[in-house]
Amino acid sequence: MSSYKILYAEDDETLAFLTKDNLEQNGYDVVHCLDGNLCMEAFKKEKFDICILDIMLPKKDGFEIAADIRKINNNVPIIFLSAKTLKEDRIKGLKLGADDYLVKPFSIEELALKIEIFLKRSQKNAISEKVSYRVGKYNFDTQNYLLTFDQEKITLTQRESELLKLFLDNKNTVLKREQILTSLWGDDDYFMGRSLDVFISRLRKILSTEQHISIENLHGIGFRFNIQD
Template sequence: MSRKKILYVEDDNTLAFLTSDNLEQYYEVVHFANGKDAFDAFKKEEFDLCILDVMLPEMDGFELAAAIRERNLAVPIIFLSAKTLKEDRIKGLKLGADDYLIKPYSIEELILKIEVFLQRSHKVTPTKSTACTIGSFTFDPENYVIIKGDEKISLTERESALLKLFIDNKNTILKREKILRELWGTDDYFMGRSMDVFISRLRKIFKDDETIRIENIPRIGFKLVAP
């Protein structure tokens, strides 16, 4: 079986060597020291997962993640950063990242995250399905898009899978643990914060339709209320 191919972008040569050396025991690792060269490679090659430093020359990690997401909504993205502010983590997640590890990190933890996301990327790929109506919107899970009139709103793979789960359980309480385990493969705290970001974005998309609500059920989970 062929090894999974990882795009790794880090401008600290020592850290890049140590991390690449460890990861190459399990994966094919393609390393770049700046965001521009990494994105040029991403446009030409297929990668199974991306690991991005935030502070990069020429194109920083946030800009790189946004550019990657414009071309590919499904590939998992992990940020590695010395920036510890909550705002930076939230910004990364809003760009469609799957996780945000703070430096210094352990190689064991990074490999664990990689395995979770590689397995999850196979689990959450939407099955062949037809578009469905929710309020005044049409949701096309196969193409990760919500349509209202002439407007098309693109979703990430995870957002699309989350909305599909809500619609399949419409007007029914979904426990946080169930959502996290089905879509993230784990129910740890930080994945819960990631889920909250995606739910917040879905709420903003539907905010102008009063017939659609994603209700927070305290200490239990969420419920999609829709006709």
């Protein structure tokens, strides 16, 4: 049985019961909260391996929870579940540091698969052969998702860390969009492509002071992470 602990925020009690019951049958330890305040109280008290957040919650919505979680922990994966289908809502969630977004009604099987993928990646990152890279002036610690220089520390999300590591392992080489999407998400559909653009934009901003580093967009092909050694 898995000992992984999931924080699950959902105010629809029927949906919450079904989802929690299914995940527990898969061996997960699920802590369910009916509103945003209870969710944050639970997060501060216990260590969670992944967070699953509905957006429309009483007292504190999922976006607010994600922002608060990222102030405390920038590494724990966050998956949004929402009836909101607007592209802007999805992009907002990703910009707040979420790693994925499922639209209601969702498949329990798909949710379980995404959880499994995130947890496997967390394990893989922890035992990765190469754990330290030089990125311009920064040292990149892949295990702790940290970019450091002197007293400066920038904590990346798990997804940002995975993308940066993929680029560094293939520096100065063209990576096709579908290669990146399949490597990070296991899928290359339209929405995942938009998600990739968000994460690349965030990495560009983080590395904007590095004159010898650029993420080149090759229209219709993919990207190249250029580093002048």
